[in-house]
Amino acid sequence: MERPIGVFDSGVGGLTVVKQLNKILPDEQLIYFGDTARIPYGTKSKRLIQQFALEDALFLLQFNIKFLVVACNTASSSALEILKERLHIPVVGVVEPGAQAAVERTRNKKIGVIGTSATIGSSSYTKSILKLMPDAQVLGRPCPLLVPLVEEGWLDGEVTRLTLKKYLAPLMEQKVDTIILGCTHYPLLEPTIQDILGPDVSLIDSGKETARVVKETLMSLKLVNSGGKPGADLYFVSDSARQFAEVGSRFLGRPLENVQRIDFDEFLIKNSDAPLLKNFEVLYDE
Incomplete structure (x- = not known):
């Protein structure tokens, strides 16, 4: 068609x-x-x-x-x-496909979600994940500064890395093994995020x-x-x-x-x- x-x-x-x-x-x-x-x-x-x-x-x-x-x-x-x-x-x-992929990928059932304040506040990813995996632990983290950084083209460098480390620290402390990139800007930051988190944490690109x-x-x-x-x-x-x-x-x-x-x-x-x-x-x- x-x-x-x-x-x-x-x-x-x-x-x-x-x-x-x-x-x-x-x-x-x-x-x-x-x-x-x-x-x-x-x-x-x-x-x-x-x-x-x-x-x-x-x-x-x-x-x-x-x-x-x-x-x-x-x-x-x-x-x-x-x-x-x-x-x-x-x-x-983009929410349900990302949630489904996270559930399939997690090994310890600890899933992180990063996104805008509205996305995290809506608990939409949490609800979708828990519907598929009721015993999952979902931790949401609003990251409002990432969108302007991406649109400025600041995908790496000291400012971006410091900002990401600040946002990601609580998720790393909780030992999540899977993180959903819950904003369509974030895939551009994927290499930097992966570098900060290390290879043992899976990143889910909801767009993909x-x-x-x-x-x-x-x-x-x-x-x-x-x-x-x-x-x-x-x-x-x-x-x-x-x-x-x-x-x-x-x-x-x-x-x-x-x-x-x-x-x-x-x-x-x-x-x-x-x-x-x-x-x-x-x-x-x-």
């Missing part, structure tokens, strides 16, 4: 998921939306994150997507259920695991495109396209093209009566 796959994130981090999707599903066209004007999602309330996620999904639906990937740990933690409830296409987030689940789901639903990529991947942002392309090239590992800035406020005004957004207040549950 030649219809594209939609992917959204609050900003540029979701490109690590795009990179993995391109590797494992090279014939699929991807339409990406980065809501860079409203970043970060990680400091917002659950209700606002859910609203933003619905609006992001609405933008991607206009491209007749066959599948939606929520390439944002914060939105996956707070808005995945309402997206599944309201959309009539398959929806996959999500791409695998997307492929499996597409195959089971017979939605895989096997006739060659129907068109170039497209990238849309709600703020500066130039800055997104500059930072995003580091996430993809190649020059980022086809980036367009859209007037997202105008789009939302024009689509304020869309069924997807109606009665949101009624369904919202804090």
Whole structure:
């Protein structure tokens, strides 16, 4: 099926998921939306994150997507259920695939999770892990300084290493043997994190695991495109396209093209009566 796959994130981090999707599903066209004007999602309330996620999904639906990937740990933690409830296409987030991989990888059942304050505060990874392994010990650690470090390109060096050591120390003290990189920015820090932790701790890249689940789901639903990529991947942002392309090239590992800035406020005004957004207040549950 030649219809594209939609992917959204609050900003540029979701490109690590795009990179993995391109590797494992090279014939699929991807339409990406980065809501860079409203970043970060990680400091917002659950209700606002859910609203933003619905609006992001609405933008991607206009491209007749066959599948939606929520390439944002914060939105996956707070808005995945309402997206599944309201959309009539398959929806996959990054939390459950990462949790599944961690459960399969751990040897001592002590699993750490690092992510934004909203992701850790939601306990979404903890709930998913305990559903699969009730006797697991899950330790969450919010790491708010890592996203700006990654976006500055500070992937190693003294400042980054000191920050990581501070964040990782409590997890190392508890002797976790598996850590989930619970933010799409963190895979860029994986070599440095692994060096600090040592070889005995397994790191789980939720983006990589999500791409695998997307492929499996597409195959089971017979939605895989096997006739060659129907068109170039497209990238849309709600703020500066130039800055997104500059930072995003580091996430993809190649020059980022086809980036367009859209007037997202105008789009939302024009689509304020869309069924997807109606009665949101009624369904919202804090």
